[in-house]
Amino acid sequence: MKIEVWSDFVCPFCYIGKRKLEHALERFPQKDQVEVVYKSFELDPNSSREAHSGDIHDMLAGKYGMSREQAMEANRNVGEAARAVGLNYDFDRMSPTNTFDAHRLAHFAAEQGLSHDVTERLLQAYFTEGVFLGDHEELAKLAAESGLDRAQVLDILNSDAYSENVRADEEEAVNLGVRGVPFFVLDGKFAVSGAQPDSVFDQALERAWGERPALTVLGGESAEADGCADGSCAVPQDKPDNRAH
Amino acid sequence: MKIEVWSDFVCPFCYIGKRKLEHALERFPQKDQVEVVYKSFELDPNSSREAHSGDIHDMLAGKYGMSREQAMEANRNVGEAARAVGLNYDFDRMSPTNTFDAHRLAHFAAEQGLSHDVTERLLQAYFTEGVFLGDHEELAKLAAESGLDRAQVLDILNSDAYSENVRADEEEAVNLGVRGVPFFVLDGKFAVSGAQPDSVFDQALERAWGERPALTVLGGESAEADGCADGSCAVPQDKPDNRAH
Numbered sequence: 272m273k274i275e276v277w278s279d280f281v282c283p284f285c286y287i288g289k290r291k292l293e294h295a296l297e298r299f300p301q302k303d304q305v306e307v308v309y310k311s312f313e314l315d316p317n318s319s320r321e322a323h324s325g326d327i328h329d330m331l332a333g334k335y336g337m338s339r340e341q342a343m344e345a346n347r348n349v350g351e352a353a354r355a356v357g358l359n360y361d362f363d364r365m366s367p368t369n370t371f372d373a374h375r376l377a378h379f380a381a382e383q384g385l386s387h388d389v390t391e392r393l394l395q396a397y398f399t400e401g402v403f404l405g406d407h408e409e410l411a412k413l414a415a416e417s418g419l420d421r422a423q424v425l426d427i428l429n430s431d432a433y434s435e436n437v438r439a440d441e442e443e444a445v446n447l448g449v450r451g452v453p454f455f456v457l458d459g460k461f462a463v464s465g466a467q468p469d470s471v472f473d474q475a476l477e478r479a480w481g482e483r484p485a486l487t488v489l490g491g492e493s494a495e496a497d498g499c500a501d502g503s504c505a506v507p508q509d510k511p512d513n514r515a516h
Numbered sequence: 517m518k519i520e521v522w523s524d525f526v527c528p529f530c531y532i533g534k535r536k537l538e539h540a541l542e543r544f545p546q547k548d549q550v551e552v553v554y555k556s557f558e559l560d561p562n563s564s565r566e567a568h569s570g571d572i573h574d575m576l577a578g579k580y581g582m583s584r585e586q587a588m589e590a591n592r593n594v595g596e597a598a599r600a601v602g603l604n605y606d607f608d609r610m611s612p613t614n615t616f617d618a619h620r621l622a623h624f625a626a627e628q629g630l631s632h633d634v635t636e637r638l639l640q641a642y643f644t645e646g647v648f649l650g651d652h653e654e655l656a657k658l659a660a661e662s663g664l665d666r667a668q669v670l671d672i673l674n675s676d677a678y679s680e681n682v683r684a685d686e687e688e689a690v691n692l693g694v695r696g697v698p699f700f701v702l703d704g705k706f707a708v709s710g711a712q713p714d715s716v717f718d719q720a721l722e723r724a725w726g727e728r729p730a731l732t733v734l735g736g737e738s739a740e741a742d743g744c745a746d747g748s749c750a751v752p753q754d755k756p757d758n759r760a761h
Contacts, residue, residue, distance in 0.1 A: 279749070282744065282749040283749065284748050284749050285749065287747075314749050314750075314751060315752055334752070345744075345745070349744060352747075384680060435629060447731065448731075450737075450751055451749055451750035451751060452748060452749055453748065456731065458704070458729075459703070459704075459729055459731070460731065461732050461733075461734055462732065462733045462734065463734055463735055464733055464736075464737050465746065465747035465748030466747040466748065467734075467735040467736075467747060468735070471735030474734055474735075475735075478734070483704075484703075484704050484705040486692065486693075486704070486706070486707045487705065487706050487707065488706075488709055489706055489707065489723070490708055490709070490712040490716030490719070490720075491709075492695075492709050499529055499594060502529055502597075502710035503529050503533075503696040503698065503699075503709060503710030504527040504528065504530065504559050504697055505559075505695060506560075506695055506696060507559070
């Protein structure tokens with residue numbers, strides 16, 4: 272079973288939702304047969320890569336036309352939701368930025384088999400350590416801590432590599448009708464929108480598992496004969512399990 | 517809709533099946549909404565990387581305990597099937613080899629967005645031009661012709677990069693019960709085993725399209741409010757379509 276997760280590195284409910292999914296998977300008997308794939312989504316693709324002058328409370332207040340007090344109250348509520356899943360958000364130090372380059376880095380990490388490590392490291396850095404993800408040096412440092420080559424990461428960040436991967440994920444989200452994140456898609460069939468209650472994640476895993484498609488072979492099997500005949504090439508039958516390298 | 521194709525570069529029915537799928541897609545009205553992904557499969561993972569001393573007729577005869585004449589007759593039949601889809605196989609020049617490195621190269625190409633170009637180039641080289649795919653220099657030359665960086669490809673081939681990707685594809689094939697290639701899986705739900713008649717490909721596309729899953733959202737939509745509230749972070753509604761970079 273495959274779970275695709277659209278999320279952003281500066282989206283507080285994305286990190287919370289990530290933990291909720293992880294906790295649900297810990298409870299899920301078939302967790303070893305579940306693959307989780309992180310996909311790119313920018314909440315605000317037009318945001319600046321530069322550091323903001325004010326803090327995140329001011330930014331939020333300005334963006335949504337609320338008072339600084341209202342913004343702080345909203346952030347306190349999100350902070351409580353984070354604490355409930357074991358995350359200690361530090362809103363006073365959060366430094367919002369455009370996340371396009373962080374997403375490009377995540378795609379490179381995915382190719383190196385380090386998607387989960389880098390995704391977790393970036394979220395942790397942004398939400399709990401006040402790291403500014405708009406800085407290539409900071410991104411490279413976090414990447415290196417997750418096992419990537421620092422110099423190679425800097426080269427990638429200084430190019431436009433993996434831009435197409437980010438855009439393709441975002442286009443897929445648009446086609447799916449995603450309007451907010453986190454957005455979880457299980458086997459292309461079931462979706463969970465937002466950091467829903469634990470029971471919703473449990474239900475989603477169970478339903479998607481129960482209804483995972485059986486493969487219907489059309490036109491009959493071939494490949495029953497040795498070698499290449501009748502339209503296909505069969506695995507030599509004298510060594511069917513000897514496929515190691 | 518996603519079509520996954522397990523195939524090998526030295527599998528004569530794989531190239532034929534690739535053409536059959538391509539022809540079926542040309543006839544398919546929703547072809548623009550179909551993504552084809554090539555997956556690795558080695559027919560004979562224990563085969564040597566070195567060039568064989570005899571030709572492919574001798575090799576086939578030895579492998580399946582038939583006479584050279586019988587092997588030539590079998591190859592003639594495959595050649596006719598190839599010609600029927602517009603491919604001109606040159607059995608007298610084919611130079612079988614272990615394809616693990618060719619598959620590693622294909623995974624690198626996929627990351628660079630050149631999976632289809634490189635896959636086609638390797639198949640064409642092996643089946644119609646007598647190119648020995650066991651030679652890193654030859655692989656790098658073909659990769660460069662498809663738009664990849666020759667030196668970078670050589671570095672990759674001389675390392676063990678992308679080995680895990682090849683093995684993961686092969687493990688997935690084993691889990692699906694694949695016993696021969698080509699093996700086509702449509703949206704994880706319908707399979708076509710071998711280079712089946714055109715009507716089977718047409719039927720597979722139509723059925724998979726007709727039965728593609730609708731997304732069931734569990735736990736209700738969130739992200740309706742502006743900003744981050746109620747468990748998700750919504751795309752700012754003042755610029756919903758302004759997501760270009």
